[in-house]
Amino acid sequence: MANLTINGKSFTLDVEPDTPLLWAIRENAGLTGTKYGCGIAQCGACTVHIDGIATRSCGISVAEAEGKKITTIEGLASGNTLHKVQEAWIAQDVPQCGYCQSGMIMAVAALLAEKPKPTDTDIDEAITNICRCGTFQQVREAIHTIASA
């Protein structure tokens, strides 16, 4: 059993403590917006916020996440008001297949929380998610659009 706080809600989940947080989120909490891509913290599709920090949820265990504030893509908006990154993603038509975008958006939201006006170098260093469709040009443009708003 594990007690997790996800998107402001408490979940008591029947999982072993060493279960990767990703699978607890997807299979036990039922929040499938967070994606599995590699399982070895390489691709970033499973990125969530843990106490505000972008974290690859396949790489940490449920035990490590207990007692912390976990935010997934489903919890990024405030009620019906989308987060500015989500708004920019729609305005810029960023996603193609969209599968990696939950993780991409969470990574970008964390970057902008830390650095509201990131340089290209900041972006290159912070955003290391894989996107096989290759949406990077729109991702960069959307980040700069938000930063200059």
Place this chain on the structure above:
Amino acid sequence: MNKHVSPKLNRRAFVIGSTALGAGLAIGLDIPFGGPAVVRAADGSPEINAWVVIKPDDTVVIRVARSEMGQGSLTGLAQLVAEELECDWTKVTTEFPSPGQNVARKRVWGDYSTGGSRGIRTSHDYVRKGGATARMMLIQAAANEWKVPASECSAANSVITHAPSGKTTTYGKVAEAAAKLAPPADVKLKDPKDWRLVGKGVKRLDTPDKVTGTTVYGIDVKLPGMLNAAIKDCPVTGGKLKSYDEAKIAGMKGVKKVVKVGDTAVAVVADTFWHAKTALDALPIVWDEGENAKVSSASIAKWLAEGLEGGPAYVGNSNGDAKAALAGAAKTVEAVYNYPYQNHATMEPMNATALYTADKCEVWCGTQNGEAAFAAALEASELPAEKCDVNKMLLGGGFGRRGQTDYVRQAVLIAKQMPGTPIKLLWTREEDMTHGRYHPITQCKLTAGFDADNNLTAFHMRISGQSILASLRPDALVKGMDPATFAGLNAKGDAPFGYSVPNLLIEHSMRNPHIIPGFWRGVNVNQNAIYVECFMDELAHAVGQDPLEFRRKLMKEHPKHLAVLEAVAEKIGWGTAPPQGIYRGLSHFASYGSYVAAAAEISVTDGNKIKVHRIVAATDPGYAVNPAQIERQIAGSFVYGLSGLFYGGITVKDGAVEQTNFDTYDSMRIAAMPKVESIVMPSGGFWGGVGEPTIGVAGPAVLNAYFAATGKRIRSVPLRDQNITFA
């Protein structure tokens, strides 16, 4: 359809009907564009015809048969229907009719196959007719109500107007009556110059759900009572499952069943995927790997190299006598190139969910070919067509991989062993990386001859390597030859060679290792463009000519090729000095009905770190349905192609694929992304593809720029094997 034909016969019919290579299938063109018997959508709204459902609130539901994997043709196809329908674009939604419905309705939606950049270019005509027919029926219904001639009525934005009386009504109000009308016999499509929606870069229809995590991909399917499966297939293709020791995982948490899947694989079924995977990892498995376990990348490379030197070969394109001309040439230039296996590595690993009962088999999956997935479900379930169906989900990437149905077959074979329980089969990334349908491996020897005045008189290109069709679609071979091998090298057709050389010979020594090949975005364009366009650059330098001028002389009879090449050359500033430390390269190619070119600007640090600053790209796809999405496809294709060039390369050891995840098969990140400047220059009169053609030109443009920077030729892919990386 004959409901009693065997699954095998059905499958054959589907395979033939749905995957013909660029055949521009004319099936389904006797589409019933509506009729007196009203067909209703699930919510009771009337179909005007198979393509268009109008709800009472004026919502327009456009049916899209092709799959959406990120390429955007869901939106493009809807634009084509909506253009003729004259509906309110803000009220358009889309849905995928299932393959089972297509079979039940005599293939009313035609071909479902979504590959070869065919989504729009082979269905634009009948989907536009679907929209135009529906518009005419809606107008007729309003005219009937008003007792006026339909010719006095017009439609725009889902509103029908009778100008003489000033009466108006909406599509939603007349949809019921329209659905009862016979479709008009004569349907005229708009002249492209009158298009208002087609040609505009409207936003995709599928974006909002993709930014909130609510899009349901195959991996996200949830069904009541569903269990999850993890699978391991024999690491060596051609090998078999020998045995496994189920007792060793007895009692592991959540495990429900261990099942054999065909002759080659074993799966663990559990309450969660994590439990299934954990138990599978602990399961001792013995494989019978067979003869193929002796194969390695080195043995494949040796076999292919032998094919460069002589022996039988299929001739794909020839004119004059290249061998004689080479023998008499004043000067010859020769080079050998190679291009490796590549894995698709879609971000969403392969998966499918299946529910099997004695009288039903239902599948949920992302597929690029709904009908092929349906056929796989029929064959694996051994149920007849009317008892099977496939629910098509949005795809977390396709790139050609999801045109294959191996994962669908596996899911059904597992579900069949647990009747009544829905089973979601998900591959680990490791399974996905090691059981791909890989971009085929080839080598290529190029030989050119010049006369005493440095005119190119002979060009001989001999490809040695794997055929995709020989493995996946042997019925499409032509007297043993794989025509797809010659993408971009043909004398004519939708992938023509862009040069005229007096003596030309392009041939293929087919050598098929056991690694199963597949259609990987751009397919054979990837290596053919590198082979031809890097070698052309070599030839220009060999005779001391500017690479653009050298090409131009050979391209007089290829104006469409030349137009895109000149467009990128002009925009990059070819002929003017680049900024300090910046070097340029060019390339062009034609495939999938489109003409494309690229010009790259790079810098090189320490001789081996490449920074691609900028790529100017041009495409002439004939008609450009959505230029904004075309720009995204161009930039995206460069990411996929350059990832393969720099980081890719699947290698084989003891018969098995060595790479297992993104740590050993890496993919480009945003830091390496060049600024891509796209020139979309549709010249009209033909319909070319978009998703794939440009993938081939970024590589040679960058490699030619690398030569300009360093004086070194790179003829072997991937670059990581030569210690060359992104800066």
